[in-house]
Amino acid sequence: MTANWANKxxxxxxxxxxxxxxxxxxxxxxITENTSFDYYMYMGxxxxxxxxAVLGLNLLIGFNGQISLGHSAFFALGAYTTAILMxxxxxxxxxxxxxxxxxxxxxxxxxxxxxxxxxxxxxxxxTFTLAIAMPQLLKYKAIAGWTGGVGGVLLDKPDPPEWTxxxxxxxxxxLCLFCAMVLFWLVFNLLRGRSGRAIMAIRDHTMAxxxxxxDIARYKTVAFGISAGIxxxxxxxSAITVAYVAPDSFTLQLSISFLVGLVVGGIASxxxxxxxxxxxxxxxxxxxxISDWMKGTFALxxxxxxxxxxxxxxxALMYVLPDGIAGGCARIRAWWTTRGRREAQ
Amino acid sequence: MDFFIQQIxxxxxxxxxxxxxxxxxxxxxxSTDHINFAQGEMAMFATYLAWAMINAGVPYWIAFGLTIAxxxxxxLFIQRVILKPLEHAPVLALVVCFxxxxxxFNAIAGMIWSYTIKQFPSPFPSHDLFGxxxxxxxxxxxxxxxxxxxxxxxxxxxxxxxxxxxxxxAQNPASARLMGVRVAWMLAxxxxxxxxxxxxxxxxxxxIVFLDPNMMNGIxxxxxxxxxxxxxxxxxxxxxxxxxxxxxENLVGSYVIGNELKLSFALVVVVGVLxxxxxxxxxxVIVRRV
Amino acid sequence: xxxxxxxxxxxxxxxxIRGLYELDLTVEQGGVxxxxxxxxxxxxxxxxxxxxxxxxxxxxxxxxxxxxxRSTEDIVRMGVAHVPEGRGTFVALTVEENLRLALHxxxxxxxxxxxRDLVFGYFPILQERLHQQAGTLSGGEQQMLAIGRALMLAxxxxxxxxxxxxxxxxxxxxxFRILRQINEHEHVSMLIVEQNAALALDLADTVYLLETGxxxxxxPSALIQNDEALRKSYLGY
Numbered sequence: 001m002t003a004n005w006a007n008k009x010x011x012x013x014x015x016x017x018x019x020x021x022x023x024x025x026x027x028x029x030x031i032t033e034n035t036s037f038d039y040y041m042y043m044g045x046x047x048x049x050x051x052x053a054v055l056g057l058n059l060l061i062g063f064n065g066q067i068s069l070g071h072s073a074f075f076a077l078g079a080y081t082t083a084i085l086m087x088x089x090x091x092x093x094x095x096x097x098x099x100x101x102x103x104x105x106x107x108x109x110x111x112x113x114x115x116x117x118x119x120x121x122x123x124x125x126x127t128f129t130l131a132i133a134m135p136q137l138l139k140y141k142a143i144a145g146w147t148g149g150v151g152g153v154l155l156d157k158p159d160p161p162e163w164t165x166x167x168x169x170x171x172x173x174x175l176c177l178f179c180a181m182v183l184f185w186l187v188f189n190l191l192r193g194r195s196g197r198a199i200m201a202i203r204d205h206t207m208a209x210x211x212x213x214x215d216i217a218r219y220k221t222v223a224f225g226i227s228a229g230i231x232x233x234x235x236x237x238s239a240i241t242v243a244y245v246a247p248d249s250f251t252l253q254l255s256i257s258f259l260v261g262l263v264v265g266g267i268a269s270x271x272x273x274x275x276x277x278x279x280x281x282x283x284x285x286x287x288x289x290i291s292d293w294m295k296g297t298f299a300l301x302x303x304x305x306x307x308x309x310x311x312x313x314x315x316a317l318m319y320v321l322p323d324g325i326a327g328g329c330a331r332i333r334a335w336w337t338t339r340g341r342r343e344a345q
Numbered sequence: 346m347d348f349f350i351q352q353i354x355x356x357x358x359x360x361x362x363x364x365x366x367x368x369x370x371x372x373x374x375x376s377t378d379h380i381n382f383a384q385g386e387m388a389m390f391a392t393y394l395a396w397a398m399i400n401a402g403v404p405y406w407i408a409f410g411l412t413i414a415x416x417x418x419x420x421l422f423i424q425r426v427i428l429k430p431l432e433h434a435p436v437l438a439l440v441v442c443f444x445x446x447x448x449x450f451n452a453i454a455g456m457i458w459s460y461t462i463k464q465f466p467s468p469f470p471s472h473d474l475f476g477x478x479x480x481x482x483x484x485x486x487x488x489x490x491x492x493x494x495x496x497x498x499x500x501x502x503x504x505x506x507x508x509x510x511x512x513x514x515a516q517n518p519a520s521a522r523l524m525g526v527r528v529a530w531m532l533a534x535x536x537x538x539x540x541x542x543x544x545x546x547x548x549x550x551x552x553i554v555f556l557d558p559n560m561m562n563g564i565x566x567x568x569x570x571x572x573x574x575x576x577x578x579x580x581x582x583x584x585x586x587x588x589x590x591x592x593x594e595n596l597v598g599s600y601v602i603g604n605e606l607k608l609s610f611a612l613v614v615v616v617g618v619l620x621x622x623x624x625x626x627x628x629x630v631i632v633r634r635v
Numbered sequence: 636x637x638x639x640x641x642x643x644x645x646x647x648x649x650x651x652i653r654g655l656y657e658l659d660l661t662v663e664q665g666g667v668x669x670x671x672x673x674x675x676x677x678x679x680x681x682x683x684x685x686x687x688x689x690x691x692x693x694x695x696x697x698x699x700x701x702x703x704x705r706s707t708e709d710i711v712r713m714g715v716a717h718v719p720e721g722r723g724t725f726v727a728l729t730v731e732e733n734l735r736l737a738l739h740x741x742x743x744x745x746x747x748x749x750x751r752d753l754v755f756g757y758f759p760i761l762q763e764r765l766h767q768q769a770g771t772l773s774g775g776e777q778q779m780l781a782i783g784r785a786l787m788l789a790x791x792x793x794x795x796x797x798x799x800x801x802x803x804x805x806x807x808x809x810x811f812r813i814l815r816q817i818n819e820h821e822h823v824s825m826l827i828v829e830q831n832a833a834l835a836l837d838l839a840d841t842v843y844l845l846e847t848g849x850x851x852x853x854x855p856s857a858l859i860q861n862d863e864a865l866r867k868s869y870l871g872y
Binding site: 506507509510512513516517519520521522523524525526527528 | 686688706707708711712716717719723724725726727728732735736737738739740784788
């Protein structure tokens with residue numbers, strides 16, 4: 001569970017290849033006649049957005065060891081910041097992204113500061129409460145003039161610049177991809193450096209880290225802030241791509257989706273965030289088919305909801321693959337590379 | 346003045362329910378140091394079972410008792426089968442596990458009974474106690490059931506050897522084992538009791554808020570707040586905390602912030618207590634193990 | 636004499652570290668056996684391994700029954716009372732509750748009440764402190780409570796882990812006097828781990844000398860008491 005992968009040769013090339021592959025995907029749109037291609041692009045956007053949100057959460061849980069069940073609240077904050085700026089300020093979509101990041105970073109700092117005194121179960125409890133309280137807070141009448149109350153805010157989907165020749169969904173895909181690449185790169189560098197070592201040292205042994213002169217309070221608060229900021233950007237992107245925000249999209253269940261993505265992809269794994277993001281969207285989209293299949297196979301009387309699948313999956317992963325898909329792959333690779341040596345012995 | 350008394354009465358009624366939820370949480374916390382995020386959904390699920398039984402023609406109080414029994418074995422089962430293998434797992438794995446249980450219970454309840462809200466009968470008439478519109482029989486009934494349950498639990502833990510063994514197992518597991526106490530089973534028993542207490546909370550609250558799969562979300566948050574106010578390791582404190590939070594919530598709701606921000610009030614209480622007085626009003630100081 | 640407890644090739648581990656190497660040990664029916672040795676010799680580990688509280692290997696039989704794979708709770712219920720290192724007091728329970736806990740495993744409630752009177756006979760101070768929280772007792776009183784709790788289990792064998800630990804010499808002597816009485820009058824056999832070798836040698840009839848997880852020598856305590864070289868190099872007096 002350390003960041004050894006950052007130093008291994010070959011990872012850089014692999015990452016470059018993966019991102020290049022993701023960048024080439026929209027081009028299929030120019031050669032395919034498939035009418036649902038735009039919908040696939042939309043799915044791609046969602047996957048990237050979830051990947052960014054999971055990245056934010058992973059920085060906090062996986063690398064810093066602080067458990068948050070409240071990241072849906074920061075996601076909501078990012079989304080509403082963008083929505084309000086676009087709707088009332090007439091801001092262009094791209095200009096709202098840094099603002100959303102800063103607002104969420106500050107909110108994260110503000111919540112991270114009290115979180116300093118809390119550990120493990122207690123932090124989970126406090127953030128759980130935050131996630132439950134958020135939708136009600138967004139519906140609050142006094143701010144309904146800005147937030148649109150229960151109904152939320154409807155936005156215009158931005159048009160792609162004409163010279164690109166891209167469809168709206170292809171363009172938004174690239175927007176998400178660009179943001180994802182920048183953020184992954186930033187986090188990668190953060191973790192590789194001195195601060196990254198400090199952040200992980202706090203996770204592994206808080207007391208030892210503090211005796212080594214690491215300012216625990218500062219690093220934990222800032223980690224909380226950055227994590228919230230990243231998740232806030234994901235929220236902002238979701239407001240732009242969905243072109244709609246409403247309080248009930250940001251419930252505890254959204255936080256649970258992030259957690260699913262985190263655990264499935266792999267705790268403390270950067271590539272795992274992408275896997276996790278893709279996984280969340282895939283399950284949401286195929287929930288109906290999975291449900292139908294299970295109904296047919298096991299002759300069930302009821303539909304099987306996505307949340308039951310998520311829940312069972314979370315449990316199963318805790319038993320068999322506690323370090324997620326990325327961790328599982330790493331173990332298989334380690335087994336494979338040492339196989340020759342074992343046989344030689 | 347009448348309005349004030351009404352608020353206190355309804356505060357005590359919610360307080361009784363929060364006390365039950367908090368007590369369930371404390372029961373599990375004391376014996377395992379875990380905070381059970383699925384406590385609310387377990388209670389909700391049990392309440393649906395009661396609803397199904399009552400709909401099938403089972404008399405209310407029989408359904409009430411049966412539900413408590415079923416919840417007990419459900420809790421026992423969850424501890425023995427699902428949580429036992431994760432005994433030595435890190436905190437994150439346990440939190441994930443509780444969240445998974447929460448999702449599963451919520452989803453299954455929605456799958457079987459749908460997400461439309463349902464009426465849940467109350468065994469108590471809703472008319473006034475004194476005919477002056479201040480306190481209803483229903484409110485008195487809720488508080489009464491809670492107090493009876495508390496009395497029974499106190500007797501159990503104080504005067505039976507099984508209750509004593511459970512307390513010993515929670516306090517010093519290694520030493521309890523050397524007295525022949527089967528500690529693993531005591532933990533499971535604690536889960537069973539917590540599930541039963543939760544079921545009572547669910548059945549008491551359902552006539553007030555209506556039954557639906559998300560019914561316990563807000564109430565669980567208030568349960569957390571109550572447990573923390575009372576000191577999370579202290580059962581009696583949890584009950585006192587429940588009543589305090591219930592009354593405060595109603596007063597703050599009607600006089601200060603309005604009903605729309607009640608959940609935010611719970612958030613403020615939770616964060617406030619954790620920051621300012623992590624041991625709660627009646628709890629012992631939480632010692633950090635190194 | 637008949638062997639009450641017999642361990643053959645007993646080994647034990649603390650996590651990955653081995654603390655005990657193929658120890659053979661016998662406690663006779665009605666006898667008192669002492670395990671002596673320096674810190675870290677494996678004395679406490681031996682007691683824990685006998686009760687299956689640590690990862691262990693080898694066979695243990697108690698009254699001829701193989702208990703190698705029984706759980707700690709089952710071994711206790713068969714009549715092996717372990718008075719643990721640090722006394723294992725339930726600090727938030729009262730003295731009365733500490734003693735009553737034994738009733739959880741006993742069916743013969745009437746006999747259990749007689750045993751309680753027996754405990755009060757040996758340790759009258761416990762009766763005076765009956766409704767006090769056990770955590771408020773002094774070290775010596777807590778040690779008496781620990782032995783009292785063990786007696787309440789109506790044991791055939793008592794495993795005592797350093798009953799003298801941290802106590803004033805006067806109280807230690809008192810406790811050892813009572814232990815001898817318990818052994819003689821209640822016919823409880825004992826396996827005792829001690830740093831205070833002189834006292835333990837007085838009480839015990841058989842002695843095992845341990846060093847780094849292995850038996851150096853064993854035999855009747857009189858023999859060891861009279862072997863000056865052995866006493867000087869291992870027991871320090």
